Amino acid sequence: xxxxxxxxxICNLSIAFHFIGYVSFFFLxxxxxxxxxxxxxxxxxxxxxxxxxxxxxxxxxxxVIDSEFFxxxxxxxxxxxxxxxxxxxxxxxxxxxxxxxxGCKTWGLTRSPGSLVSFFAETTIRKLQVLACTDxxxxxxxxxxxGTPMYYVGNPLFQEWFRIPLRPKYxxxxxxxxxxxxxxxxxxxxxxxxxxxxxxxxxxxxxxHTFAQVDFAIYSSNTxxxxxxxxxxxxxxxxFSHHKSIALNGILHWLSNLTGSFLAYDFYGGHxxxxxxxxxxxxGKDYELPHxxxxxxxxxxxxxxxxxxxxxxxxxxxxxxxxxxxxxxxAWQLFWEVSLASVTKLxxxxxxxxxxxxxxxxxxxxxxNKKGMVLxxxxxxxxxxxxxxxxxxxxxxxxxxxxxxxxxxxxTVHRYFSPSFQGGPNLLLASQYVLPRWLSxxxxxxxxx
Numbered sequence: 001x002x003x004x005x006x007x008x009x010i011c012n013l014s015i016a017f018h019f020i021g022y023v024s025f026f027f028l029x030x031x032x033x034x035x036x037x038x039x040x041x042x043x044x045x046x047x048x049x050x051x052x053x054x055x056x057x058x059x060x061x062x063x064v065i066d067s068e069f070f071x072x073x074x075x076x077x078x079x080x081x082x083x084x085x086x087x088x089x090x091x092x093x094x095x096x097x098x099x100x101x102x103g104c105k106t107w108g109l110t111r112s113p114g115s116l117v118s119f120f121a122e123t124t125i126r127k128l129q130v131l132a133c134t135d136x137x138x139x140x141x142x143x144x145x146x147g148t149p150m151y152y153v154g155n156p157l158f159q160e161w162f163r164i165p166l167r168p169k170y171x172x173x174x175x176x177x178x179x180x181x182x183x184x185x186x187x188x189x190x191x192x193x194x195x196x197x198x199x200x201x202x203x204x205x206x207x208x209h210t211f212a213q214v215d216f217a218i219y220s221s222n223t224x225x226x227x228x229x230x231x232x233x234x235x236x237x238x239x240f241s242h243h244k245s246i247a248l249n250g251i252l253h254w255l256s257n258l259t260g261s262f263l264a265y266d267f268y269g270g271h272x273x274x275x276x277x278x279x280x281x282x283x284g285k286d287y288e289l290p291h292x293x294x295x296x297x298x299x300x301x302x303x304x305x306x307x308x309x310x311x312x313x314x315x316x317x318x319x320x321x322x323x324x325x326x327x328x329x330x331a332w333q334l335f336w337e338v339s340l341a342s343v344t345k346l347x348x349x350x351x352x353x354x355x356x357x358x359x360x361x362x363x364x365x366x367x368x369n370k371k372g373m374v375l376x377x378x379x380x381x382x383x384x385x386x387x388x389x390x391x392x393x394x395x396x397x398x399x400x401x402x403x404x405x406x407x408x409x410x411x412t413v414h415r416y417f418s419p420s421f422q423g424g425p426n427l428l429l430a431s432q433y434v435l436p437r438w439l440s441x442x443x444x445x446x447x448x449x
Contacts, residue, residue, distance in 0.1 A: 040064060043064060044077065047105065048108070049107055051439065052439055065439075068195065071195065078106040081104045081105035081358075081397060082358060082436075083112070083113045083399065084101050084434040085101065085114040086098050086353065086364070087432070087433050088429070089130075089244050089428055089431055090409075090412070090413065090429065097114020097115070097404055098404055098409050099364075099406055100112025100401070101397065102399060104398065104399040106435070107435055113435055117138060124144065125142050125143060126145050126147075127143040128141075129141045129142075130431075131186060132431070133433035134189045135191045135198050136155060136157065137198060137442070139151070139153055139187070140153075140154065141186065149179070153442070155440070155441060158442070160441065160442040165219075183207060184206065185205070185208075185244075190267045190268065191247070196438045198442075199443060200443050202218050202219065208233070213231070214230070214233045215230055215231075216229045216265070216267075218267065224446070231272070233263055233274070243428070244431065245428075246296060246303070248298055248303060250267055251264050251325075253303060255296065262278055264278060279331075281329070281332040282307065290307035290309060291308040291309065292352055293427075297354045299357055299358075302360075303322035304320070304355050304360065306318065306352060315339070315340045315341070317336070317337075317338055318334060319337075320335060321335045343374060350374060352365055354430055356396075358397070358434070362396055366410045368414060371389075373403075373406065382396075384396065386401050386403075388403035388406050416429060
């Protein structure tokens with residue numbers, strides 16, 4: 001009976017917070033003299049946007065919320081309901097975010113995460129491009145109205161932005177010339193995490209050479225300085241400026257123009273003098289070609305590759321998870337092999353977009369004939385169709401799904417997924433901007449003495 005009374009009290013206090021607001025709940029807590037253990041249980045069930053405000057209202061609550069025990073408890077209760085966006089990676093005059101998930105339990109935001117990247121530099125700008133999204137941080141390229149190039153790393157949740165200094169001896173003209181170089185990429189952003197919190201980051205520029213060598217220019221938030229590292233990469237001659245990178249666990253991944261492989265380099269794992277080359281698990285199997293151009297995405301903390309195989313009457317999707325950075329078959333684990341018979345009822349004119357970043361059983365497919373996003377659950381075989389013209393509604397992860405010029409963007413990238421372009425380049429056409437699961441602030445370089 002005591003347990004039931006305690007549970008009911010926790011529920012009632014949580015409901016009271018939602019109805020009477022922050023300040024009233026603060027005074028209610030003081031008047032009722034609520035025990036510390038009940039305060040803990042109420043606070044740990046609130047969304048992060050509320051916790052961020054409570055930290056500044058009461059020293060006692062700040063100590064509770066900042067404790068490791070509280071953080072671990074909160075993250076265990078909120079493992080998969082985090083707001084996130086699908087960000088388009090091709091520079092064009094549409095929008096940064098094409099699909100947004102908001103209203104999720106962890107943060108409780110009423111608008112999509114992409115809308116938080118409403119950033120403006122100190123001066124009027126004429127161009128803003130998202131280069132990379134990693135662990136809640138965003139790397140932006142910005143041009144002022146007079147053409148001055150600027151790079152910013154930011155935490156959009158707290159509107160914290162830091163302007164990355166250009167490399168020494170680089171003028172605006174140098175940077176513009178470098179960005180037009182066909183073997184230059186400035187889309188690298190990796191982080192170092194501790195207990196779910198970003199403690200440092202590195203911005204990476206890549207300059208590929210013709211003889212299996214690349215120069216990495218690396219800016220570190222720890223030192224506030226740039227360093228140059230020369231690394232052997234056997235496929236570096238096939239890198240081009242439009243190639244984007246995917247970051248995971250301090251490792252950057254680049255798709256090679258050789259359609260059967262991609263490359264990786266660990267920027268926090270010690271001093272390596274060579275990139276890793278990873279071949280796709282179905283590479284070289286000419287008897288069973290995939291239906292779509294190869295690409296990669298992330299899901300549940302892993303690099304994931306998925307594609308469709310078989311004839312129209314027996315189409316299956318296979319999902320592999322990268323488990324080892326090697327060029328052998330042991331690099332991949334076959335995670336799912338599921339019939340797409342139910343989805344093909346919508347028509348066969350569709351192509352893959354991304355995996356859900358937190359739920360590896362959900363894939364996103366774009367249906368051209370239905371002009372909508374198909375969410376397919378590999379575990380239950382249930383799918384749902386979401387159209388941009390419809391009102392916002394809940395999707396499979398309990399979040400609200402919203403669109404922004406998604407149909408127009410998908411029409412521009414459709415040809416890159418066409419089977420007739422199997423011999424063409426691999427391109428990352430969408431990336432995932434996932435909000436952090438905890439109150440993670442933007443690391444800053446330590447001031448020099």
